[in-house]
Amino acid sequence: MKDKVFPKLPDQDDFLMDLQNSNYSPLTIHNYARDLCIFAVFLNFRGVEFKDVSKKDISMYKGYLKAGEHLKDLDRIRKEFVKNAGIQAISGAKAASDDLSDDTDMGAMNTPSKAPVFEVSFLESLYNRVYGSLGIFERPMNTNARKKSGLDVNSINRMLSSVRSYLKFRVKWDLEIPLPADAVDMMKGEKRVKKVASLQDLTALIESPLEFESDERVAIRNRCMLEMLFASGMRISELINLDLENINVEGKMYIIGKGKKERSVYLT
Structure with missing residues (x-):
């Protein structure tokens, strides 16, 4: 990773700021940011530029999430960040809040250098929340997530929907897209029969x-x-x-x- 910056998509900050300016809820914006960052991580480790994303890449992304490979890549980013930032490895089972020093601002690593103050403040806070659960060095980022092999169909479709929304935003802002939003097909899920508790x-x-x-x-x-x-x-x-x-x-x-x-x- 260059300059210790977490991977993100082109104009991703503008997309998130547009959601903020359009009065979307903080939770909704956070979910979009997290989903897009994971897609950016997928492209980053496979050496795929966003402008070259194909339908095949989208198909591979589904398998990537289903297999839980995103967790391994996020760990790789975490370790690289800790290494580049000069943070000492923690061998003991300390609380997650002690993993990074107080002056380590992860959000600042992923925000534009020339932007209005309110925009920088918002993006720093947002990315700190997205990457704030990096976990203890040499230990899983998300222990609960490791209990399963990967994401379920509903979670994957939500993340694909975020990519769709991002592509539609680029069209609205007259930005180039590698493929239309409709080309991002959802996964087929099983129809579950709703049960009523006794x-x-x-x-x-x-x-x-x-x-x-x-x-x-x-x-x-x-x-x-x-x-x-x-x-x-x-x-x-x-x-x-x-x-x-x-x-x-x-x-x-x-x-x-x-x-x-x-x-x-x-x-x-």
Whole structure:
């Protein structure tokens, strides 16, 4: 890697800034940034320029993600970054926050040198979050991810959708593209039959915090969260971001859902 810069696609910063300026949610922008960075890593280690990307490369990318090869390449980048930055290897099982020195700014490694202050600040923060889980030297970046051989069909299709959106952005901005967005085909997934949990299973799940959690306060909190999920039908992300002022005595809650859209739900 040249100049210790993490791989990224041409005009990737402009794409992410356009999402920010178009008022997309921080989580959505983060997901796009992560997906595009992984695609850039794939191209980087295979010596493929973005302008030369073909349908064959897209097909190989699907297999790459399905096999979990992206995890190995991300580890290679992590080790190279640590080596180039002169960071000492950590042999002990310290917390991830101790892996890099306080003055090591990973985001700064991937941002343009000449850009408005607000843009640099946004991109640095974004890339720090994307690459912030580099993990301990000589240890897996994501232990949970290593339990499976690779990504499932839904995850791969989401990442392919990010590449599609990036290509459409380039068309909108009159930038050259190596292939049309429609050429990025989604993977065929299995149709799963939706199953409804039994009342007995739901009751056991709701009561499980009181049975397995040793801290009574945490147990009560977790049970309340489960009760609220089942009583309102809200999303988990909406529950986590719920504030007390969003709830009134009548059991009506105002929440911010996907796309920063406000909606109300009721406790039944």
